[in-house]
Amino acid sequence: MKIEFTPEQLKYKEEFRIFVDTVIIPEADRNDRDEHMCTEIYKKMSEKGYMGSMIPRRYGGLEMDMITLGLLNEEFGRGCSSARSLLTVHGMVALAINKWCVQEQKDYWLPKMASGKVIGAFGLTEPNVGSDAKSVETTAVLDGDYYILNGRKKWITMGQIADLFLIFARCEDKLTAFLVERKSPGFSTKPINGLMGARASMIAEVIMENCRIPKENIVGAVGTGLSHVAMSSLDYGRYTVACGCVGLAQACLVESLRYARKRRQFGQALRKNQLIQKIITEMVVNIEAARLLCLNAGYLKEIGDPDSIMAIWNAKYFASKMAVQVASDAVQIHGANGCCRDYPVERYYRDAKINEIIEGTTQMHEVMIATNAFRSYV
Amino acid sequence: MEEKIIKIKAFLAKFFRKHELQEDEDIFALGFVNSLFAMQLVMFLEKEFGIVIDNKDLDLNNFRTIKAIVAFVDHKLNLAS
Incomplete structure (x- = not known):
């Protein structure tokens, strides 16, 4: 190898x-x-x-x-x-x-x-539907040469600026994916502000009121919205989120190293304190472990291996939890300064937590990973 | 044909561990499959047999039984050649 x-x-x-x-x-x-x-x-x-x-x-x-x-x-x-x-x-x-x-x-x-002339956004989550994706309430009904969509999507990343939305709706009572242009009649978005982290993600609520789209805008087939379209999109999404967590944690580590070298307490640099050294060590090793999980998942995905799907679940699970811990430790090393936006670790800490929610919560990952383990290992 | 069946059976055995899947048995009727399985099956078939599955192939009947999967793979390979 x-x-x-x-x-x-x-x-x-x-x-x-x-x-x-x-x-x-x-x-x-x-x-x-x-x-x-x-x-x-x-x-x-x-x-x-x-x-x-x-x-x-x-x-x-x-x-x-x-x-x-x-x-x-x-x-x-x-x-x-x-x-x-x-x-x-x-x-x-x-x-x-x-x-x-x-x-x-x-x-x-x-x-x-x-x-980049057209920006895409992914519309699965709804006000009443998060992890339970099968329960999407938005509907799509075929009317001649058009589908008519009704419903709301929430927490849609880049929803404020996207031109093209991949919307998941119930069609013939089966989850189905559609391409919906911003300019479609009956389509509108409403910005969502006041987020804890990833605050420049231009999050929006999407509203479809008798939104009319050409029937050719169906993605895949009726009933394949979750099993094929969403699953493959989320697979890629999870991989990129996992890799992003590694980068975020790396930024926390670098800021912590800089700070611990410069900051002096008890007559010496923080870096001389063995408790600080322990935190730094755990940061280094956990970041590297997450990076290797990502590289493994990326390699398997590149060669089209079906095991890449679980490898990506593993990588995203570990990397997002790791990023939250590393960001928390970075704030801890910075002390009061880390609680102030004059230092980037304050933003990193807020941003890190978002990664445990998006593209499948930590708990949904635990369900999937454990289920797969019971199926695969004994 | 026989080689394809062996490969497909070996892949499916990971999902139907306590059940000896017959070649004409309806996979979806058994109730073990979920949306994750669908994606893994697509990836497996694409990688193992060098085919590309696209929107035109999204008919559950193509994947309902081992026999149907083999027929579908043969059809895709014929189209490619």
């Missing part, structure tokens, strides 16, 4: 690092404070081709391999969880189109998404 990046992956890794250091990080605090992602961010992401990072080259994307996509999301996670979430949901929609739409839809949407 050999774990080694290719020269191309290493080149990308350095490119991502520079981009995040020079474009993402300088705006991250302001975006968090304003609860708004400045347009310059996604304009520059588009210019670099990152909005098409996961889209095949034939549609104008960069068609990065899964390891490179993991590195991209790790670096974005290091800089700004909200910017990483843009990559995540946009990719979830693009990959659903690439896998489950008819060729005409692919030809129409994917070049626009690859260039």
Whole structure:
């Protein structure tokens, strides 16, 4: 077994690092404070081709391999969880189109998404439906050449700015996926403010009141919305969230190292304190463990191995819990300073917790991982 | 044909451990499958047999029995060649 990046992956890794250091990080605090992602961010992401990072080259994307996509999301996670979430949901929609739409839809949407002219958002969660995705209440009824959608979606990342929504609705009483354009009649969004973390994710509530879309906008087939479309999108989403957590925790570690080197108490630098050293050690080892879980999952996903699905559940579970712990420890090392927004660990701590909720809560991961263990190991 | 059946049976055995699945037995009627299974089955078939499953293939009857899966894989391979 050999774990080694290719020269191309290493080149990308350095490119991502520079981009995040020079474009993402300088705006991250302001975006968090304003609860708004400045347009310059996604304009520059588009210019670099990152909005098409996961889209095949034939549609104008960069068609990065899964390891490179993991590195991209790790670096974005290091800089700004909200910017990483843009990559995540946009990719979830693009990959659903690439896998489950008819060729005409692919030809129409994917070049626009690859260039960043169209931003995608994923619409599964509802006011009354979170983990229990099978119970979606939004409905879709075929009416001649159109589907008529009625219902509400909540906590939709990038919902304020997205042009194209992947909406899950009950059709013939079966969960089904649809592409819904913002300009569709009967479609509107309402910004949601006051979030704890990832505050520049442009979260919105989506309202569909007799929203009319062409019948060709169905994704997959009636009844395959959860089993095929949502599951494959969420698989990618989980992978990118897990990688983003590694980056976020890495940022916590670096800030903690800097602070512990500079800050003096009891006549010496914090770094000399063995209790601080213990915290740092646990950060280092847990970050590396999460990174290896992500690399393993990314490799399996790249080669199309069905075991990649559980590997991604494992990676996301561990990485999101790890990020919360590491961020908490980073605040602890910073003491009162860590509780103030003058220090980035305050934002990291708030951002970290969100990762235990999105793309499947920690508890849903525990159900899935344990169920799989009972099925697989004895 | 026989080789395909062995491979498919071996994959499905992970989900139907205490049940000897027959070639014409309705997988969905047994009640063991969930949405995770559907995705794993798609990935398995794509990787094992080098086919691409897309929206036109999303008919449950293609995946209902081992025999149906083999017929579906053969059909996809014929289309590709």
